[in-house]
Structures are given as structure tokens and as C-alpha cells.
Amino acid sequence: MRAVDGVNLEINKGETLGLIGESGSGKTVTALSIMRLVPTPPGKIVEGSIIFHGEEILTKSKKEMEIIRGAGIAISFQDPMTFLNPVLKIGDQIAEAIKLHQDVDKKEALDIAVECMKLVQIPSARERVNDYPHQFSGGMRQRILIAIALSCGPDLLIVDEPTTALDIITQGEIIQLLSDLKEKMDLSMLLITHDLGTVCELADKIAVMYAGNIVEYADVFSIFKRPKHPYTKALIESIPKLSTVSGGMERLTAIEGSVPDMINPPHGCRFHPRCPYKILTCSTSTPKLVEIKNGHFVACSYPIYGN
Amino acid sequence: MKKKQQLKSWLFTGYDFWNRYKKNRVAVVGLMILIILLILSLFSEYIAPFNPYKMELTTEAILKPPSYKHPVGTDAFGRDIFSRVIWGTRISLTAGFTAVIVSTVIGVLLGSISGYFGGNIDSAIMRFVDMLLVIPRFFLLLVIVSMFGNSITLIMVFIGLTIWPSTARLVRAEFLSVKEQDYVIAAKAVGASNMHIVFGEILPNAIFPAIIQGSLQVGLAIMMEASLSFLGLGDPRAISWGRLLSDALPFFYRAWWMAVLPGVMIGITVLAFNLIGDGLNDALNPHLKER
Numbered sequence: 001m002r003a004v005d006g007v008n009l010e011i012n013k014g015e016t017l018g019l020i021g022e023s024g025s026g027k028t029v030t031a032l033s034i035m036r037l038v039p040t041p042p043g044k045i046v047e048g049s050i051i052f053h054g055e056e057i058l059t060k061s062k063k064e065m066e067i068i069r070g071a072g073i074a075i076s077f078q079d080p081m082t083f084l085n086p087v088l089k090i091g092d093q094i095a096e097a098i099k100l101h102q103d104v105d106k107k108e109a110l111d112i113a114v115e116c117m118k119l120v121q122i123p124s125a126r127e128r129v130n131d132y133p134h135q136f137s138g139g140m141r142q143r144i145l146i147a148i149a150l151s152c153g154p155d156l157l158i159v160d161e162p163t164t165a166l167d168i169i170t171q172g173e174i175i176q177l178l179s180d181l182k183e184k185m186d187l188s189m190l191l192i193t194h195d196l197g198t199v200c201e202l203a204d205k206i207a208v209m210y211a212g213n214i215v216e217y218a219d220v221f222s223i224f225k226r227p228k229h230p231y232t233k234a235l236i237e238s239i240p241k242l243s244t245v246s247g248g249m250e251r252l253t254a255i256e257g258s259v260p261d262m263i264n265p266p267h268g269c270r271f272h273p274r275c276p277y278k279i280l281t282c283s284t285s286t287p288k289l290v291e292i293k294n295g296h297f298v299a300c301s302y303p304i305y306g307n
Numbered sequence: 308m309k310k311k312q313q314l315k316s317w318l319f320t321g322y323d324f325w326n327r328y329k330k331n332r333v334a335v336v337g338l339m340i341l342i343i344l345l346i347l348s349l350f351s352e353y354i355a356p357f358n359p360y361k362m363e364l365t366t367e368a369i370l371k372p373p374s375y376k377h378p379v380g381t382d383a384f385g386r387d388i389f390s391r392v393i394w395g396t397r398i399s400l401t402a403g404f405t406a407v408i409v410s411t412v413i414g415v416l417l418g419s420i421s422g423y424f425g426g427n428i429d430s431a432i433m434r435f436v437d438m439l440l441v442i443p444r445f446f447l448l449l450v451i452v453s454m455f456g457n458s459i460t461l462i463m464v465f466i467g468l469t470i471w472p473s474t475a476r477l478v479r480a481e482f483l484s485v486k487e488q489d490y491v492i493a494a495k496a497v498g499a500s501n502m503h504i505v506f507g508e509i510l511p512n513a514i515f516p517a518i519i520q521g522s523l524q525v526g527l528a529i530m531m532e533a534s535l536s537f538l539g540l541g542d543p544r545a546i547s548w549g550r551l552l553s554d555a556l557p558f559f560y561r562a563w564w565m566a567v568l569p570g571v572m573i574g575i576t577v578l579a580f581n582l583i584g585d586g587l588n589d590a591l592n593p594h595l596k597e598r
Binding site: 035037065066067068069070071074075077079082083084085086087088096097100101145148149151152 | 488489490492493494495496497498499500503507508511512
């Protein structure tokens, strides 16, 4: 079973790439693979290469990977409750990450940890550094996860679903935080989410993922205004809109069908059973990602032109 | 300001723990018994009215029934039994704690390696554990003592060697479940090495059942030491409750009082540790459910 099949991504310094797709499309597995965190039995990287700062990551040793994880590439995970150790103090959890990459003693590490907490705008950082995870709210815990990820000064920050576990108001705060950090630190970010609003605010480029493949890849504006892949188009159209013209009541458009079974994916294009534009070749040949316009890539036998 | 907050945080978790422990009334009683036993063992010189070794081999002094001077009488050598029981506390408690420390260190070490790494290492360690579990602990202890000697320090360590397998099993089970937790992946994601994850992340979570088992094992270890001494196989130089019972055996009809206090002490001590273990269980488990 191939959770991720044929993914080509590129992130330049200071750029934010948004990786969007439904639950189960393989986004988190992609992120974990970049850091080689997929447990190797049962998982396996079959083919391809991951190049970071001009070096191939897949051939690096265990020790070298431990250095890259945290200081080179860092990841902030999805569920802030389960990804924090419940019996350790927050300050210690951040300081632990710092001590792994810098030669500092416990006191200095804690001081840096407090600075990291301030960076993610946790109020009363110095007082709260000795608290436990269950003493924080969900939004605060998400900030702590981001703080841990940033504590070693990574070149690439991968943020996995930063807003999914939170209420709408806190979501806005986190998006604002990420936006501020992006500006202040010239951060390169891989933003993984299924929330189109988040990605629209923060990303420079977007890659759309479906059933383990990248189906479209372009800059933010093109994705939202001129989507070429039927899946992308359907995603954009499914965003609920508050209509002011007819006084409200518009039917929500959904995509027919459901995400394919990854053990037995559909033949040819994996989206074709749900695609309103499909033609005969869609069920037999698998489209490759091709550049149809400057910087705009699509994997479709019959992409949408016009608009 | 920082120091005050650190104290507050420690008090919060320590205080919290005490609050939960307090709820089990009998567990608090167990703790109080333990404190009394600790005082008896630390200050034996001051509390015991007589020298426990001093013999008085006259017909008037030996095998005397309980009196004002000798609250539980004297033994066949004229020694005051009350004082001997008080001094015996030291040996029994030391035996219990030492054995459990040995058992917990070995059990936690092997259990964590087994649970975390799995595979062939796990199989090897667990087969060894199974082998040891087949043999009844006491007989294993008898064999070891007869082969390697019966000085009291050795006995304490040997008892530890007979009880570590169940701790190892317990710790391994905890490791198997904790290592699948998300925060372990998070630790890997910041570059933590295996050693760091085992001791820094997983162990603080996995240790709770081992602590509870440890407190129950103290009672068990004390019983084992007493049984060994009762059979006459313990350290002949050490004053132990089991030894006092074996001294009392030949005089069971003539001077029955000799066996009462040592037996009662063993019973109360083991009960106290069982109650404490129960209390720890209540205090620590809701914390786990909170997650």
C-alpha cells in the first residue's frame, strides 16, 4: 500500500508551502517521511530523494538525522494534548529539545525556553514554565508545540494541522502568530492543513494532495482563482459562503463519493470515480504532474482551461 | 520570584498527591505505622529498655513471663524479648527496603530494555524471566543462600534477586503501551536519542505501577526474611523477628509469650505495607486517568 506516491515538493528560503488535502490523503505521512520519522517496519521509503541544504537526507546516519531533526527541520504536530508528555513540566520539555542541540546547562536551557514561550506569545511565561501540560488550554498547548519546534532555530518548520483541534477564535490567534513569526524570523514553512482559509492567509505556494498524489501545484493566487484540476476546483467551490445577495440560503456543494481505499486505489487517475469532467482515458492512464503554465503544475488528462 | 514559583509547582503536584492519598483512610494508618516502625528502627538504642544481647543465665532470669520490668518476658538466655523485638525492626525494615531496591533496579532496567526494543532482546529477556517465575521464590532463595552464604546483607540482596521478575514484566507492559504514545514521536522529532527517550520520556510515565508493586514487595521481602530466619537459615548474628520465632518454638508450651510479639510485629508490618501500596494505587491511578 503506497500512502504517498509521486510527491514532488520544493520550498525555498523564506517561502511558505501549503500542503492541502482531505484527511487520509497522505499529508502527515509526507511530513513524517521528510524527517524520516515513519517507523521502518512497517513503513518503507521505496524510491526518491529528499534534499536539504543541498544534501541527500535519505543516506544520512542515525546520529546525523538526530542533529537535523530539531535544528535543521522541525515539526509541530497536530493534537496538542497527546503530543506533550503529561508527567513532565513544560519548561523541561522545551529545555530538553534545546539541550539536545546546544551545549548549555540546565539553567541556561530553561532561560532560552522562557524566551521561546514569550516568542509564541504565552502570557506570564516565566511563571508558567514549571506548569504541566494539563494546566494549559488547547490554544496554549498548540503554541507550546510550536515553541518546541522553533526552540532550536530550524531552517524549515513543518506545521501539521495547527488549527484543527482548536475553536475558531483560537484558530485565528494561531494563524496570526504564524504570520508574525513568518515575518519576524523569515521562516521557511511547510503548512499542512485541510483548512483552506488558513492556507490562503499564510502560504505563498500550494500543493494539493489527493490519495497520496500531488494533483496540482501553483502559487496561492492561481490555485484559488484559476484552479486547473477538477479536485482543486471542487474544493474551492465547497467552501461555505455567506451569501449577501439572495439573503442566505445556498445549498452547500460537496464532492460526490468518498476518499478511495488506499489498499486498492482506482485504476488510472485516482480521482476519476468522483470527477465530473472525466473522459475515457482517465480510468486507464495515470496522469503525471506537468507544467502547463509558468510555475503551475497539474496532474490531469483533461485539465480545466479558461476562467 | 522563580524559586517561589518552583516551590509552588512542586507543592502543587506533591500536595495534590497527598490529597488523593489522604482519601484512603486506612492507607494513612499504614503510613503512620510505617513512621512508628522507622522511629523504632532508627532509635533502637534509646527506646529499648535492655541490651538485646545481654544474657543472664540464672534460673530466676530465664524464661520469665511478662512483667513490669520485662513487658513480654525473657527468653532462654535471660534476654529481654521486648528489646529484642525493637532491635529486630531495624533488620526487618532494612531487609525489606534493600530487597525491593535491588528488585526494582533490576526489574526496571530489564523491563524497559525488553519493552522498548522488542524483537530478539525482548524474547531473550522474557524467556529468562519465565524461567525464574517457574521456580517458587522461597526455594530459589534457599538454594542461593545455601550456595553463597547467609550473612544478612547477602540475604537482603538475594531476596531482591528472587522477586525482580514480576517487576520486569510489569515495566515491560507499561513500556509497550507508552512507547506508542504521540509524545514519544514528538521527542524523536526534536532529535532525541533512544537512551534519552527511554529514561527521559517513557520511564517517568511507566514507573508508577513499579512503585506500587515495590511497596507491596516490601511486605513480601520481610516475610521471606522472617521465614528464612525461622527455619534457622538466616544470619545467626542478626536479631530478626523470624529468628525470635524460631527461638520461641522449643518453648512453645512452657513460655508461649515468647512468640506473641514477634509474630504480631511481622503481621502489622506486612499489613502496613499492603495498606500503603493500596493508598499509592489510589493516589497515582486517578492521575493516570486524568490524561
